[in-house]
Amino acid sequence: MAKKICLVCGKEIGALTGKYKCKDGYICKPCFKEKGYFQNVIKYRGFRSTDNLTLKEIEAVNADVEYNIDVVENFKATYVPDIQIQFDDNNSMLIMSPDQHVSYRPHHFVVLRYDQIVDYELLQNGSSIASGGLGRAAVGGMLFGGVGAIVGASTRKQHSVCSDLQIKFTVRNYGLPSVYLHLITTDTKTNSILYKNAMTTAQNVLSKLELITKNQQPEDTQEISITNSVADKLRELKSLLDEDIITREEFDQKKKQLLGL
Structure with missing residues (x-):
């Protein structure tokens, strides 16, 4: 059986380590957790599986979530038609x-x-x-x-x-x-x-x-x-x-x- 190498850390994934399959290989559970992929990609973005995502796409989704959180935490609205949607004309963006x-x-x-x-x-x-x-x-x-x-x-x-x-x-x-x-x-x-x-x-x-x-x-x-x-x-x-x-x-x-x- 071919060895399974983690795309993130480059180490061999042991039988007891656990792994996530993605489109171009595998990511070991420790890396998946350390990088925040589970919290950001699976939990916050609602991807039930990473099978159809490449590592590059997983990283992009992860970065997008982290960026969104930073923006929202520092958001200063100029127009709020409802708490669900707020506009910031000064920075030309909405949440x-x-x-x-x-x-x-x-x-x-x-x-x-x-x-x-x-x-x-x-x-x-x-x-x-x-x-x-x-x-x-x-x-x-x-x-x-x-x-x-x-x-x-x-x-x-x-x-x-x-x-x-x-x-x-x-x-x-x-x-x-x-x-x-x-x-x-x-x-x-x-x-x-x-x-x-x-x-x-x-x-x-x-x-x-x-x-x-x-x-x-x-x-x-x-x-x-x-x-x-x-x-x-x-x-x-x-x-x-x-x-x-x-x-x-x-x-x-x-x-x-x-x-x-």
Whole structure:
């Protein structure tokens, strides 16, 4: 039987030492523990197994967690729409806890730089009700302004109970391409205070993200975006109309505004 050599310390792994298998070899348990791989990679990042990760990828995840903890511990927010998500405009980054029940521990937060955010989307019961991002205009409930409007647009075709409300972030991160901010995770009546508070948070977060992504666009991209934005908005409006999310009157009114009529 071939000897198993630890990729970290370079020593042979004994039968009683214990080991973790990774994509390009093995890591002995003492090194795995000493480097913090179990705590950071397995526990905090939720990888149940390292079988599909290379040592380089394990080290990258480990470094990412340690960096996040340091940022969160020293984070100074300039805007806090909710304790789950906080923005620091001075350093162009945000921290967020995907878990609705925040424990306030640094490793429970994800750190995102503003320039990592590509797209964002508000999902209710699995359906998209508002979205935006780089190179495209915000669409959905945000078009009609105010929290009341986004609630009306989202519930017109939805049931009276919301079981899931979340904001999806698409980001430039190989290891974590999508991040979710969970605002509602259990059955909640759409006429309740809890639901309306969650929608207020969603509206505030999406408005902030709209400003952030607009500021991230290069000048030439902004010009192209402005040129195409009217057509994009009209397409999205038509889609909302076809799905009975908005009324014909709302469609006609917004269409006239977009066309300057």
